[in-house]
Amino acid sequence: MVNLKINKILIANRGEIACRIIRTAHKMGIECVAVYSDADKNAQHVKLADEAWHIGGPAAKDSYLKAQKIIDIAKKSNANAIHPGYGFLSENAQFANLCTQNQIIFIGPPVAAIEAMGSKSEAKEIMTNAGVPLVEGYHGDNQAPDFLHQQADNIGYPVLIKATAGGGGKGMRVVEKSSEFLELLNSCKRESLSSFSDDKVLIEKYLTKPRHIEIQVFADNHDNQVHLFERDCSVQRRHQKVIEEAPAPGLSEEKRQQMGQVAITAAKAIGYRGAGTVEFLYDEDGSFYFMEMNTRLQVEHPVTEMITGLDLVEWQINVANGLPLPLAQAEIPRHGHAFEARIYAEDPQNDFLPATGKIIHMSLPRCHQNVRVDSGIIAGDSVSVFYDPMIAKLIVWDNDRSAALARLRGALADFQIAGLSTNIEFLHQLASNDAFIEADLDTHFLEKHEEELIIDKPSVTEDILAAASLYVMLKQAAINESDRLDPYSPWQEKSGWRLNEDNHHQIELLQNGQSYLITAHFRQHHFLLEFNQREYHVRGYLDEQKLFIDLDGHQSVVNLVEQNNQLVIFKGASQWQLEIKDNRLFSLEQDAQANLTAPMPGTVIEVLVAAGDQVEEGQPLIVMEAMKMEHTIKAHKVAVIDEVLYQEGDLVDEGAELITFEEE
Structure with a gap:
């Protein structure tokens, strides 16, 4: 029986990881220590951890x-292990070595393995010696x-620097x-030096239609190595992955096992331990x-976890604890099949430039074993x-690729974020693309299908204008119901009631500088909207x-x-x-008409006067109910x-005369 060593982990990372x-x-059952920058003072990982320590300014540097500061905090907090996550210091051999020097368990591979793979040229030399196939190059x-x-001339163009x-x-x-070489x-060297x-x-031969397929490997301290199958990460933008899936579509079982064994050979060549790809x-x-x-x-x-049912972080911690891998290869x-879509704060209409700001609304799709x-x-x-x-990673699973893809589209449609631009609609468009559905994949997929995937800023359709107008009216009705000072006063209600003529409400909506004017008329049990030279019920x-x-007999649901x-x-x-430009209902102007008519269909619920009564200006006369709201009709003169x-x-029809007055 192995005596477990890890009792408290510092996570040298942030955010979702x-x-x-x-x-x-x-x-x-392991305690966790978070670290946070000035910018992450109120971040979710800080709240989720058992304790959190401030580590410095907002910039990552x-x-x-700050490797030494992280080590110092681990020691102060009595954390005897550090998990680096990914990014930041996760592949930094000096940091891993610093952990070892301070008797802190680094939940990752040995320093020598990080160093060997840290240089692409050294890594390729090692792989060549191990018999791992490489693209022709220098x-x-x-x-x-x-x-x-x-x-480059000897290899033949195109080449990749x-x-x-x-x-x-x-x-x-x-x-x-x-x-062009x-x-x-020079451009490549300048960027490399800066970064x-x-x-x-x-220099390598550049393949014109390659797929990007990666193999998840795991190794322990007991000379056990396995692979957990492959992921296809071909859909990329600027060499950054957009949607990943497992297993790779169209890969034969023979090829899968062949690639898996080569990946294990690569891991053995550098004495690997833990999770690697x-x-x-x-x-x-x-x-x-x-x-x-x-x-x-x-x-x-x-996606690997979804198709295997395994927790890779749990495997990492157990390997770092000295335990053997829990499963043999067989x-x-x-x-089944799984997809991961990366939800980014970025603007697809502006070359996918990153977006920043506050998320005022975030509603996730319902999560369960498939989502x-x-x-x-x-x-x-x-x-x-x-x-x-x-912002998030959306992962879906189902029995086969087609079903999983349908899950992905459905979950993206249910993923709602407001406050800044995101790529959700673009991802949905991508998941609906015929070539993607047919798994015609390669690393140039987005470039090839750029025109098909362009998303114009959605114009405001009739149903959206109608929904926005209905929302304005219903919200105002709710405000009136809760805030009115005089239950018999339309002046306090601001219901839009107008004496002796059609009751209506003028709504102005703005989108991208364009104004949309909608006139909303009260009708019995509904509104009549006028816009685009048409009428809508x-x-x-x-x-x-x-x-x-x-809307005109077509029922639907929107979220807002x-x-x-x-x-x-x-x-x-x-x-x-x-933008709701003017959310005030139509002003309650008094009408000069002698008699009172119903401006909307409704029901008389109270009559407050009788023939022969002398009434004063503003005196309540009749109370009606329409659209679940009460409206009090008052005298407009003595x-x-x-x-x-x-x-x-x-029951009263719109325009019906309600009360007549004696001639003056």
Whole structure:
């Protein structure tokens, strides 16, 4: 029996990955310590941890990258293990070595393994010696521009220039012809030096239609190594993954096992331990080539968890505790198909530039065994300029790819965020694309299908204008019902009641600078809306943030949220942002007409005067009910009642004369 060593873990990370690690650790009965920057003072990972320590300024270099400070906090808090998550210090060999020097368990691979895979050129040399297939290229130390140019010419164009210390798509350039090589080499070196303090590059043959397939591997301290199948991460933008799935579609079982064994060979070659990912380029002819190995947990690890039913963070902690892997290769299950979509704060209409700001509304799809959301953000939180703008990861599972894809589309349609721009609608469009449905995938997928995936800013459709107008009317009715000072006074109600003529309400809505004017008329049990030179009959009701609407006999439901006269309407995966320019109901002007008529259909519920009565201006005469609201009709002048034409309980049509006055 192994004596478990880990009793308290410091998570040297933030956001959704910190929350995800904390949940597993708590499930295992292990205490967790969070660290936070100035920008993350009120972050969810801080609230979820057992304790949290301030670590520095908002920029990562002043906080989450301060290795010695993290070590100091681990010691102060008596945390005897550190989980680095991914990003920040997760693949930093110096930090891993610092943990070891301070007798703190690093929940990750050995320092030597991180160092071996930290340099792409060194990694490729190791893999070549281990017999792992590589794309033709030059990975040596000679960095003379003319020499590299000659190597590229020998390989044949197109070639890829790649920073050896790179990652995340930085320090990479595709060169289509020899005349462009030196210019792009200089550009690549400048970016590499700026991003990684190292301008060394390698040159590789650039495959024109490759898929990006990666294998999840695990190893322990007892000479056990397994793979947990593959993930297809081909759909990328700027070398950043957008949607990942497991298993890879169209991969034969023979090829799957072959790639898995090669990945295990790669892990053995560097004495690996813990969770790692071996990434391959998979060519059209079925050949595959080692690209790199990530010596950490991957952002997309949940799809592997969904198809295997295993908790990879739990496996990481157990391996760090000295336990053997719980399953042999033949025992690892694989069921169904899973997708992960990364929900980002970004503007698809503006070249996917990151968006920042406060999330005023966030409603998740219902989570269960088929739908999972990993996030470190809730409504009220802000997306900062200092960190990656990922809001959440949406993960779905079902029995096969088609069913899982339908799950993904449905969950995206139910994922609602207001307050800043997101890529939710773009992801839904992508998941609905015919080529994606047919799994015609490669790393250039988004470029090839760019025109099909362009999302124009949604114009305001008739049903959305009708929904917004109905919302304004129903909300005002609710305000009137709760706030009215005099139950018999339309002046206090501000119901829009107008003496002796049609009762209406003028609504102005703005979207992207365009104004939409809607006139809403009260009718019995519904509203008559006038806009776009047409009339629409609409009724409905509000249930919290759901608006149930019947528009000319077509019933539907939209979700909406309003803040400071800014109305966001969600329908499917689309959303519309409208400004309610003037939310005041029509002013209650007095009419000069001699007699009183009903401005809307309704029911007389009380008659307050009789023929012959002398009435004063503003005196209540009749109370009617329409659209579940009471409306009191008052005298508009000093007069004597000649005749009351309706009694309590009578139904009244719009425009019907209610009371006549004696001639003056």
